[in-house]
Amino acid sequence: MLGLGASISPVITNMHNQSARSFDGSDQDVNIDGIISQVADAVRGSQTEFSISLWCKLSASIGASVTLFKCRNSGSTNNQITLLYHASGNEFRFSPKFGGVNDVCNGGSTNASGASYEGDGIWHHIVGTVSADDDTNELWIDGVKKESVTGVGTLNEVTNDVSLCQNGEDGTYFDGDLKDVAIYGRQLTDAEIGIIYNSEGASGDKGLDLASGSHVSNAGLIAHFRFEEKSGTVATNEVGVRTEGSELLTNGDFASDLTGWTGYGTTSATGGIATIGASSNSGIYQGVLTQGVTYTVTLNVTSYDGVGTAQFANSNGNNIYTITETGIQTFIFTHSIASANLILRGVSNALFSVSSVSVKQYTTTDGTYVNAPAITTNIP
Numbered sequence: 001m002l003g004l005g006a007s008i009s010p011v012i013t014n015m016h017n018q019s020a021r022s023f024d025g026s027d028q029d030v031n032i033d034g035i036i037s038q039v040a041d042a043v044r045g046s047q048t049e050f051s052i053s054l055w056c057k058l059s060a061s062i063g064a065s066v067t068l069f070k071c072r073n074s075g076s077t078n079n080q081i082t083l084l085y086h087a088s089g090n091e092f093r094f095s096p097k098f099g100g101v102n103d104v105c106n107g108g109s110t111n112a113s114g115a116s117y118e119g120d121g122i123w124h125h126i127v128g129t130v131s132a133d134d135d136t137n138e139l140w141i142d143g144v145k146k147e148s149v150t151g152v153g154t155l156n157e158v159t160n161d162v163s164l165c166q167n168g169e170d171g172t173y174f175d176g177d178l179k180d181v182a183i184y185g186r187q188l189t190d191a192e193i194g195i196i197y198n199s200e201g202a203s204g205d206k207g208l209d210l211a212s213g214s215h216v217s218n219a220g221l222i223a224h225f226r227f228e229e230k231s232g233t234v235a236t237n238e239v240g241v242r243t244e245g246s247e248l249l250t251n252g253d254f255a256s257d258l259t260g261w262t263g264y265g266t267t268s269a270t271g272g273i274a275t276i277g278a279s280s281n282s283g284i285y286q287g288v289l290t291q292g293v294t295y296t297v298t299l300n301v302t303s304y305d306g307v308g309t310a311q312f313a314n315s316n317g318n319n320i321y322t323i324t325e326t327g328i329q330t331f332i333f334t335h336s337i338a339s340a341n342l343i344l345r346g347v348s349n350a351l352f353s354v355s356s357v358s359v360k361q362y363t364t365t366d367g368t369y370v371n372a373p374a375i376t377t378n379i380p
Contacts, residue, residue, distance in 0.1 A: 018228075018377060019179070019227060019228050019229075019230070019375055019376065019377050020055075020057075020177045020178060020179035020227055020375075020376040020377075021177065021178055021179065021227045021235075021369070021373045021374070021375065021376065022176070022177050022373055022374045022375070022376045023165050023173060023174045023175060023176060023177070023178060023373050024173075024175065024373070025059065025062075025066060025173050025174065025175025025176075026173060027173060027370070027371045028165065028173060028369075028370060028371045028372070028373040029163065029164060029165040029166035029173055029174070029370045029371075030164040030165055030225070030235050030367040030368065030369060030370065031367055031368040031369075031370055032162055032163070032164050032223065032225075032235075032367045033162065034237075034240070034364060034365040034366065034367070035162060035183070035222055035223050035237070035365050036159070036160060036161065036162050038185065038222040038223075038365070039071050039159055039162050039183065039185075039222060040071075040158060040159040040160065041185060042184075042185030042186075042220070042222065043071055043081060043130075043155060043159045044155060044158075044159070045154060045155055045156075046132055046152075046154045046155070047132050048096075048098070048130050048131075048132050048152060048155060049130070049131055049132060049133065049185060049186045049187055049220070050081065050129065050130045050131075050183075050184065050185060050186075050187070051127065051128065051129040051130075051182075051183070051184040051186065051187055051188040052069050052083055052127070052128050052181070052182070052183050052184075053125070053126070053127045053180075053181070053182045053184075053188065053193070053196055054068060054069070054083075054125075054126055054127075054178060054179070054180060054181040054182070055123050055124065055125055055126075055178070055179050055180050055207065056068060056123070056124060056126060056174075056176055056177065056178050056179075057121070057122065057123050057124065057176050057177040057178075058085060058117050058118050058119065058120070058175070058176040059118070059119060059175040059176045060118060060119030061118060061119065062085060062087045062118050062175055063087060064087050064172055065084055065085065065086050065087045065088070065172065066084060066085050066087070066172060066173065066174045066175050066176075067082060067083070067084045067163070067165070067166060067167040067168075067172060067173075067174060068083045068084060068085070068126070068164070068165065068174055068178070069081075069082070069083040069128075069163070069164055069181070069183075070082045070083070070084075070161075070162070070163050070167060070168050070169070071159050071161065071162045071163075072159065072160075072161050072168065072169065073157035073158060073159060073160055073161070074160055074161040074168075074169075075157065076157060077097075077169070078097065078098075078099060078100040078156075078157065079097065079098055079099065079155050079156060079157040079159070080095075080096075080097050081094075081095070081096045081097070081128070081130065082094075082095045082097070083095075083126065083128050085117070085174075089106075089109065090109040090110075090116060090117070090118070091106055091107045091108055091109045091117075092107035092117070092124075092126055092139065092141060092146075093105065093106055093107060093139070094107075094128035094137065094138075094139040096128075096130045096137045096152065096153070097153075098152070098153030098154055098155045098156070099153045099154050099155065099156050101151075101153040103137045103149045103151060103152070103153065104149070105128070105137055105138060105139035105146065105147040105148070105149050106139070106146065106147050107126075107139055107141050107146045107147070108141075108146060111124070111142075112142060112144075123177075124141060124142055125140075125141070125142050125143065125196065125197045126139075126140070126141055127139070127140040127141075127188060127193050127196075128140075129187045129188055130152060130187070131152065131187035132152050133187070134187065135150055135151060135152050136148050136149065136150055136152065137149045137152060140193050140197075142197060143193065143194055143197035143198065145190070164181065164225075164367065165178065165373075166370075177376050178227065179207065179226065179227045180207030180210075180224070180225070180226055180227070181223070181224070181225045181227075182196075182207075182210050182221065182223070182224045182225075183221075183222045183223045183224075184220045184221055184222060185220040185221075185222055186219060186220035188216075192216045192217070195208070195215060195216055196208060196210075196215075196216060199215070207226060210224045210238070211224050211238040211239045218239070221239050222239070223237045223238075223239060223240070223365065223367075224237065224238040224239055225237060225238075225367055226238060229375075230375065232331065232332070233332065233333065233368055233369045233372065234332050234364075234366050234367070234368060234369070235366060235367035235368065235369055236366055236367075237364070237365050237366045237367060239365075240364055240365035240366045241363075241364065241365055242362070242363070242364045242366070243362075243363045243364070244296055244360040244361070244362055244363075245360050245361035245362075245363070246360065247358060247359070247360060248288040248295075248359045248360060248361070249286055249288060249357060249358065249359050250286065252356055252357045252358050252359070253272060253355070253356045254269045254272050254273060254274045254354075254355070254356070255272055257269040257270060258274065258284060260286060261274075261284040261285065261286055262284065262285055262286070263282075263283070263284045264281075264282065264283055264284075265277070265279045265280075265281055265282025265283060265346075266278065266279040266282045267282055267283065267284050272355055272356075273302060273353050273354070273355050274344075274353060274354050274355075275351070275352075275353040276310070276344065276345065276346045276350075276351070276352055276353070276354075277308070277310075277346035277349060277350045277351035277352065278305070278307065278308070278346065278349045278350065278351035279346075279349065280347075280348065280349060281345070281346070281347055281348075282345065282346050283313075283343050283344060283345030283346065284343070284344050284345075285341045285342060285343040285344070285345075286341070286342060287339075287340035287341050287342075288340060288342060288359055289314070289335040289339075289340045289341065289342050289359075290335060290340065291335055291336065291337060291338050292334065292335065292336075293334070293335055293361055294332060294333070294334045294335075294361070294362045294363070294364070294368075295332070295333060295334075295335065295359055295360065295361055295362055296330065296331075296332050296359075296360050296362040297312065297321070297330065297331055297332075297333070297342075297357070297358065297359050298328065298329070298330045298356075298357075298358045299323075299328070299329055299344075299354050299356065299357045299358070300327070300328045300329075300354060300355045300356045301323055301325070301326045301327060301328075301329065301352060301353070301354050302326060302353045302354060302355050303326060303351075303352060303353045304323060304324075304325065304326055304350075304351075304352040304353075305350070305351045305352065307348070307349055307350055307351060308346055308347050308348035308349045308350030308351075309322060309346070309347045309348060309350055310322070310323035310345075310346050310347075310350045310352040311323060311344075311345060311346075311347065312342065312343065312344055312345075313343045313345055314335065314336070314337055314339060314341065314342065314343065315337065315339035315341040315343070316337050316339070318336070318337070320333050320342075321333070323352060332362055334368060342359060344357065
């Protein structure tokens, strides 16, 4: 009867996990340096407790072995954990190697239907676990334990490099689609692996809300990259800690005209509004950046004539962000050159105005997309 409400709790599907990232196998990866210390804490000495869970779909032809995940000591090849697709063996492999002893877990060369994984068009759930308590290394594919190798070695070097979708050692890159990468500082149980795999079901969802702990305990969860971002360069870590530093700009609200800024070309400021252009090349800048540091920028664009290009750039002329509309806009970037200048500029006679600009250092355990891998939507 209308108004009495539902008699049972409704089941809601397809509300998330409908996007993935496509990697081309040549130069695209995710920079996850922000979680090196957490991974190093999980992978240490004779006490390693570690798991990685992800969904992936391989490209049609894999010419060389491609790495999905790797953590290692950058000074040698004797202490590392690698999850990869081995091209010559035509199989997924999980390889913990501690103290020079490589314990390889093999996944077999065919999927559940007896076909090759390469180009099969099927999303596969891959899990690798290492447990000193159980003294085992294990590889699971699509809810099936493919191999369990007894004997966890002793790590005798510190983990100082972690990579996703690229090897980090020989420069090879993953070729295919990827989503829902979850990294734990503990061993996932058999039951938990089954829950994650079976969450795919008929709905098309390729993962659960792992960060909340409502489906699988989030104890030890270091990172969960769902790859749901629709734009930008930041791969959001659902369990990441995000903090912003203090304001770095002087007179970012232009209350004192262009005090604190250096201008060139045609620029002016009055009444809290800075106007840039329209000459062939105009801009204002401040030297507030440090190479290798990540920043969050927020600006309020009050007008833009749509002519030419309005953008933030660095001193090498490299565009950081292109302004295409008015309103408040926020973006995150990592400064890549030695020069400290952040430039707000108009190119090719662009004319625009802003009422405020803010630049703050951004500290996070998020990842960063390298060379902008494409978005794949509507996962089958």
